[in-house]
Amino acid sequence: MFNRLCRWRGGRAWLAGWLALMSWMNVVWAQSRPAPELYQQHCASCHGEQRIGLMGPALLPESLERLRPAEALKVITQGRTATQMPAFEGLLSPEDIRALGTFIYTPLTTAPQWTDADIRQSRLQPPTPASLSDKPVWSADPMNLFVVVEGGDHHVSLVDGDRFESIHRFPTRYALHGGPKFTPDGRYVFFGSRDGWITKYDLWNLRVVAEVRAGLNMRNVAVSADGRWVMAANYLPHTVVLFDADLMWVKTLPAVSQDGKQSSRVSAVYDAAPRKSFVVAL
Numbered sequence: 189m190f191n192r193l194c195r196w197r198g199g200r201a202w203l204a205g206w207l208a209l210m211s212w213m214n215v216v217w218a219q220s221r222p223a224p225e226l227y228q229q230h231c232a233s234c235h236g237e238q239r240i241g242l243m244g245p246a247l248l249p250e251s252l253e254r255l256r257p258a259e260a261l262k263v264i265t266q267g268r269t270a271t272q273m274p275a276f277e278g279l280l281s282p283e284d285i286r287a288l289g290t291f292i293y294t295p296l297t298t299a300p301q302w303t304d305a306d307i308r309q310s311r312l313q314p315p316t317p318a319s320l321s322d323k324p325v326w327s328a329d330p331m332n333l334f335v336v337v338e339g340g341d342h343h344v345s346l347v348d349g350d351r352f353e354s355i356h357r358f359p360t361r362y363a364l365h366g367g368p369k370f371t372p373d374g375r376y377v378f379f380g381s382r383d384g385w386i387t388k389y390d391l392w393n394l395r396v397v398a399e400v401r402a403g404l405n406m407r408n409v410a411v412s413a414d415g416r417w418v419m420a421a422n423y424l425p426h427t428v429v430l431f432d433a434d435l436m437w438v439k440t441l442p443a444v445s446q447d448g449k450q451s452s453r454v455s456a457v458y459d460a461a462p463r464k465s466f467v468v469a470l
């Protein structure tokens with residue numbers, strides 16, 4: 189008991205010293221600004237004012253589900269080599285970096301909006317080249333093609349399934365989700381990204397045909413068996429969105445209860461070919 193008391197006394201002295209140090213550090217910390225301000229100054233230009241992503245990926249709790257907070261701190265401190273994500277070590281104090289680390293995992297106070305107008309305006313269509321081939325411009329068997337999604341550095345490789353040789357490799361949107369989906373003729377493939385982008389890619393001509401941002405955080409896309417429709421399942425907002433095969437917006441269906449009081453995020457959409465419909469999992 190005596191022993192324990194002694195240790196406690198020692199502990200108190202230690203605690204007093206620590207508190208003194210903390211109050212001194214508070215003076216230093218007091219000079220640093222709140223995380224939202226730091227974010228606007230240092231991060232918003234690439235990650236968006238609302239954290240919904242711009243040139244850089246979205247930084248919302250839903251988007252960061254697979255990134256451990258400790259890893260996020262490391263990314264902010266050291267940056268990511270060979271990407272545009274800069275290192276903030278030296279520029280921001282470790283406390284500021286920690287505050288930002290907490291901030292990006294905090295839900296937005298008002299649910300971020302992504303309206304039908306936003307979806308339509310987001311659509312991108314690179315100019316169509318004068319001549320497009322109506323058969324593959326490469327020689328492998330088009331029905332024995334591996335489309336390999338390289339998660340780490342956001343590229344896709346097309347691999348000849350007979351010879352296991354790479355035909356082509358191209359950069360993709362950040363963090364593709366849910367697997368590539370093909371049109372029945374095998375010519376086009378659709379990719380869905382974590383941040384809601386759908387990319388339609390012409391495998392025969394090795395080019396992006398069109399892109400559209402269906403939501404802010406998306407789980408996957410499905411293509412109808414006849415290749416005419418594409419549907420996206422979103423976590424943010426709580427919707428499924430229907431497009432035609434050119435990624436022109438057709439309809440948004442909110443995932444809400446019939447009385448409109450409850451909504452749900454949508455965790456997946458599948459094509460149910462035999463019943464000619466899409467099936468949605470909430």
Ligand code: HEC
Pocket residue numbers: 227230231232233234235243244245247251252255260263264268271272273274276288289292342
């Ligand atoms: C010049 C643009 C730019 C600025 C400024 C910037 N970032 Fe980034 N950030 C990126 C890019 C691009 C990536 C994606 C890197 C990759 O391809 O892995 C990224 C990735 C990240 C990631 C990892 C996300 C994930 O899902 O793995 C975090 C966390 C992050 N940034 C936080 C921040 C914070 C916090 C700030 C401000 C202090 C900031 N970034 C400023 C461009 C930027």
